[in-house]
Amino acid sequence: MRNVLVEYVYTGNEEPWQQLIADFLNAVEADARLAGRFHYQVFSMPEGRKVHIGRWDTDETLKTLQSQAFFKTFAEGIKGFAGDSLKSGFGNEVFSTGQ
Template identity: 50%
Template sequence: MRGITITYSYDGDEAIWRSAIAAFITAIEADPDIAGKFVYQVAVADDGKTRIHWGRWDSTDTLTHLQSQPYFKTFASSIKDFAGGPPTATGHDVTQKTTGW
């Protein structure tokens, strides 16, 4: 399983930020080609400004499909705006994980 961790600092309007995240997650869950194949989580660090996003996917086809969608392009642009430029993105392979939520 592949994954990515994205981090950046944001201290703008929380409602606008949360709305963009919610719209992206809703679009992922509504997309029958990737629902259940792409998982996305977002967190706000204890400092209240650092934002952390984790994405995981099952295959290159899933990622390619996601990145070709208009909702992804809109979200990626929003994240760049929230971050004030390109966020830090680190790709990785998930080698082990716990079960459950």
């Protein structure tokens, strides 16, 4: 599996942040091309720290995701919430338990 780790700090109003996440997750789950091939988790940590972990099976899956309008809306929204605190990086899964 391939993955991305996104980290940032956001201490503003949680409602629009949560709605952006919910809209993205719902759109991913509704897309038959991504079902079972792309997985996304979001964590809210102390002091406003947010952590996102995305996992996918192939480069084709990532390209499919990134070509969707809902992905562009989500990515821009996260950039807006994160500001200068945004950090991200791609990697390959080395060890894991199950899905």
